[in-house]
Amino acid sequence: MDQAMEQTKYLIVGSSHAALEAVSAIRMHDPEGSLTVVTRDAHLPYSPTVLPYVVSGKSAPERIFLRDDDFFARNKVSYRPKAALAALHADSNTAELADGSHLAYEKLLLATGASPAIPPIPGIDTVSYHVLRTLDDALKLRDAIAKSKQAVVLGAGLVGMHAAENLVKAGASVTIVEMSDQLTAGYFDKVAAQMIEQAFIDNGAKIMTGNRVVRLEPSPVGAKLTLENGTTLEADLLLVATGVKPEMAYLNGSGVEHGQGILVDDRMQTSVANVWAAGDCAQARGFFTDTQVMNAILPDATVQGRVAGMAMAGDPGIKEYPGGVPLNTYHFFGRHAISVGSSKVPEGGEVVTRFDEKTGRYLKAIFQDGRLTGIFGVNEFFDGGVMCQLILRRIDLTDVKERLLANPLAVGREIMSKTWR
């Protein structure tokens, strides 16, 4: 091995939620051990979740950072932006960075998150398009939106819908193309999706669900899209928001087992010694299944980062990962939607809904054996964190079900204060 290779006790790859939580967890138990954070990004840490607000102009880009240099100095962390992991040599406990340098670690956390998944549409490499995952993406998109007159958004997940709303508000004519036959599938059910769709239509967006782009080609405006049903669309701004894929190309040949994501156990350890993974790049136990699943959401990235950091530092206070519970919040045209838990109705499950046309309040809850497995609301605020505990603790709600549905906010709090306050 070449002369003096740089060494670090803890090496964390990535600088977002999972990584930052691991840093805190490690420092809680080991204030001194050398700790290095390398990240592909050029900036201080920030959240991908805030980016739609950078695009809309609500968040000033220089005010979104989650930590500053002083934080890293105080916590004795060497923070290195523009330092991407290129290859992992797990057999020799070394990480190879994109600039060819090597770093030896005692314990390694892979918290590299995810990147936009680009669908293999013929011609996609002949047109220019936007994605939204990094601050640089957001700044480009922000500038483009200001100039756009006719935009197309591919994918009606939360990322696409957020951007579409920004486009609408900026005055562009917007078309959303979604392969599946409903918006925000996976987060919200048909009724909720319908309410979201109506809000977009009311504000002038065009929505084409159950539609697929089969061809892309350059055009004088920008890009020309051909749909499966023969329709063609012209776009001066094309945003591809068709989902994400975990960032793990560096694993090649490392021996770290991976499926859809990097496979980890309940302490976020990978199949290889001294290597952990957490956040959007990891595939960990799901709360509702015994199998390992992708649960690429912010709250879960923090929980996983925390568990991984404690495991790496050998903190005896560690609690094993309980399994990922889907959680989402979504704001659209001044309304809000919250989803907690699984949207699938389990076998023998019971679904209860209530909808008030006048106020537009919608609530749906799913129970199995008197236990909550999912709760979803549009314009109906409840404490998502409390609901999540009801699910995680598998609390028997048979006796309070009716009251809970009538007033999830008050009754949720009542149960909270009796059970885990």
Next chain:
Amino acid sequence: MVRAFNTIAFDAAKCDGCGDCMVACAQAKTGTDDIARSRIQIVGREKDFELALCRQCADPKCVTVCPAGALGKDGETGVIGWDASKCVDCLLCTVGCAYAGIALDEVSGHVSKCDTCDGNPACVPACPHGALKYITTANIYNEVGDWEDLFAPGLAGCQGCNTELLMRHTLRRVGPDTVLATPPGCVPGMGSVGFNGTTGTKVPVFHPLLTNTAAMLAGIKRQYKRVGREINALAIAGDGGASDVGFQSLSGAAERGEQMLFMVVDNEGYMNTGMQRSSCTPYGAWTSTTPVGAGCSAGMPSQGKTQDAKNLPLIMVNHRCAYVATASTAYMEDLYEKLDKALLASKTGFAYLHVYSPCTTGWRFPTHQNMEVARKAVETNFVMLWEFTPQKGLRFTKPVDDPLPVTEYLKVMGRFRHLSEDQITHIQGKVVENAKFVQRFSEQAHGG
């Protein structure tokens, strides 16, 4: 050193759900009477009320899940602040918090949470039942945290020992220019005088007999005075050592006005040697020498101690000491105030501080319950917190106008579990009588 913070405490037993706190909060924070917008939420039904309020967590989940850096814990105040100019209204914080401490204000469209009104919470004075308190004891812990702990780390006290807490606090406060006397009892038992030739303190410490603590300490103090050195003469003695065999030397030193601070850690028995009764053990209590059961006392059935406790601090008042006070670790601010006064008084005369100190092992309650037991003793008037100086007389420092029934105190520990109705009636009667008795002292002081 980790900092302690002020906090809003809620006593569910005192809450009747009137909602005045919510009105006060809504008015202070939104300028309306809309209690749905209050940041403190009383929840529950009928007689069973609870609270949803930001706990200002040490490890706040709302902060970790905020994508915009809009939430942060203030290192000075401990309050989790919300920065409206950074918030993007995504509501993720409400999903992160398991305690409903941050929620959507539907009128403003933003989340809202308690900020303790910058240390002057509007809800607290609005509560007509005293169910809300703003606890500022944290200041003490922060200040004390900066003083040196003059006991060795790792004393061999029982788990959850109140005495260890008390003696560490006391010596931190009294400081390094101290000579410490610790007669036989729990204090040397857990290591104040040390092991294997090293002391358990970072100040000179000695181990008098049970009988001569005050006499020896008086001699040492006088010798230091003679050589012109100012020291604090401090005794930390148990109730057995002070009220039984040590009493004559204690009384003598008090009568002569020896310049010392004599602290009694009253755990109501000889706990260190196997929990024998002392003259401070209360009526009815089980100890190993006042057993409970049929035929266990020379063939006769026995129901715990058959005499009432001696009121040692009142006896000290009758010595007209420079300062006499009773204290409890459940009321740390009060204890520290008295410690300061006692220390000052000990420069010119005899200062006596009597601290009621529950014993998890001897009184039989779970080790984490110490403060709760100590608090219940005060809330039932089983013990009373007061101070006395010859100039100002006796004054209650934590008057309890509406004491809980004494059973609330008796039931939190095992040593009273066997009590008969008659015994409980006796104890309750004694509590009332004691309260009246001390009350008369205080009235004389003020009315006379």
